[in-house]
Amino acid sequence: MEYKLIATDMDGTLLNDEHFTSAGNIEAIKEIQKKGVKFVLASGRPSFAMFEYAKELEMDKLGGYVLAFNGGQLIDMTDRKMIFHEGLDWEDIRKIYELSCEIEIPMVLYGDDTVYASKDTENTRFEAKLCGMKFTEFGSLEELKGYGIDKTTKSMLISDPETVKKAEEHMKSKYGNDYFIAISKPIFLEIANKNINKGKTLRKLGELIGIKMEEMIAVGDSYNDIPLLEVVGMPVAVANANDEIKAMSKFESTSNNDDALKTVIEKFF
Numbered sequence: 001m002e003y004k005l006i007a008t009d010m011d012g013t014l015l016n017d018e019h020f021t022s023a024g025n026i027e028a029i030k031e032i033q034k035k036g037v038k039f040v041l042a043s044g045r046p047s048f049a050m051f052e053y054a055k056e057l058e059m060d061k062l063g064g065y066v067l068a069f070n071g072g073q074l075i076d077m078t079d080r081k082m083i084f085h086e087g088l089d090w091e092d093i094r095k096i097y098e099l100s101c102e103i104e105i106p107m108v109l110y111g112d113d114t115v116y117a118s119k120d121t122e123n124t125r126f127e128a129k130l131c132g133m134k135f136t137e138f139g140s141l142e143e144l145k146g147y148g149i150d151k152t153t154k155s156m157l158i159s160d161p162e163t164v165k166k167a168e169e170h171m172k173s174k175y176g177n178d179y180f181i182a183i184s185k186p187i188f189l190e191i192a193n194k195n196i197n198k199g200k201t202l203r204k205l206g207e208l209i210g211i212k213m214e215e216m217i218a219v220g221d222s223y224n225d226i227p228l229l230e231v232v233g234m235p236v237a238v239a240n241a242n243d244e245i246k247a248m249s250k251f252e253s254t255s256n257n258d259d260a261l262k263t264v265i266e267k268f269f
Contacts, residue, residue: 003268005216006032007040007067007202007228008261010053011130011185012221013238014041016257019130021056024259032265033062038211042067042198044184044224046110046153047075049131069110070180070192070224071201072153084204086193087153090145092179096155096191097141099174105159105167109144109152116144123158123187154192161186182224190224199227219253219264220245236264 008014015021033039039059041050047068054066059077066075074084088096093109097118100107106119108127114134117124128135138144157167167189171181180192206213214233218225221241229235229248237249238260246252251267253260 001215001233003037003215003217003234004211005038005040005206006219006261006264007042007198007216007232008219009198009221009225009228010041010043010045010050012240012256013219013225014256014261015053021053022259022262024262026057028259028262028265029057030062032269033058033064035269037269038209039064040067040202040205041065042071042202042218042225042228044070044154044188044190046131046133047073048113048133051077051080052132065205067198067201067205069153070182070184070190071196071198071227072192074201074205083208084201085153086196087151088155088191088193090150092193093144093149093152093155094141095175095178096157097144099171100157100167103167103170105157105163107155107157109149109155111147111149111152114147116147116149117158121158123160127156127158127188154190156191157189158187164189182226184222184224197227198225199229199231202228203231217264217268219261221256234268 050066054077064077072087106124108117114136115128116136116138120137179194180197182190184190213231216232217234218228218232219236221238235249236251237246238253239255253263
């Protein structure tokens with residue numbers, strides 16, 4: 001099979017534990033793009049927190065794509081044109097906020113360059129730092145609306161792993177049919193429009209640029225990558241991936257700390 005596109009998760013997959021892209025990964029990714037292979041960053045991160053990584057990989061010069069917010073946004077890096085966008089409206093925000101208050105777990109959501117959190121904690125501030133965004137705490141929905149926020153691309157509930165797991169169970173029991181709900185990292189429970197996930201948005205991109213799903217490789221490590229790996233011809237797990245990702249993969253690469261993307265590229269190209 002001649003593969004024409006690689007899509008990769010970022011945190012825990014492309015990026016090492018220090019949230020950097022290794023020199024080996026960078027050079028390998030640049031080279032395959034120069035040969036005409038399309039490259040896609042597919043992350044739960046906001047697009048704002050992905051652009052610098054994309055530029056480092058020269059995706060703006062070589063025609064790459066950013067799939068942000070678990071598929072809520074699709075952006076052509078050549079001109080940063082928004083190809084696709086779908087998110088949560090004010091009624092969704094209200095439901096998630098009320099549930100977060102009920103189970104006493106902080107909620108975060110996103111403006112253009114700011115992470116808004118219902119509680120100022122080490123973990124909610126970590127999300128803002130991870131994304132390279134400003135941090136603002138809000139004490140009520142009225143206060144949030146005062147910041148001009150009446151919609152968002154996704155929301156997250158953030159706490160310690162045990163609390164997040166309980167929140168996932170509670171959220172799915174109450175709103176499992178209404179939203180896409182997945183743990184992306186042990187401290188992050190992601191909540192998005194039920195009509196979007198990484199796989200669905202990658203399929204939209206494939207239709208747009210004329211690449212079949214079987215001609216794609218996808219690389220991931222965690223639960224929110226499942227829809228991405230399900231739709232491609234070659235699903236790949238990194239060595240540090242959870243067991244469910246490894247079970248559905250056709251190839252296991254090296255870990256995120258050991259040039260995982262370079263290993264994939266050397267294997268298939």
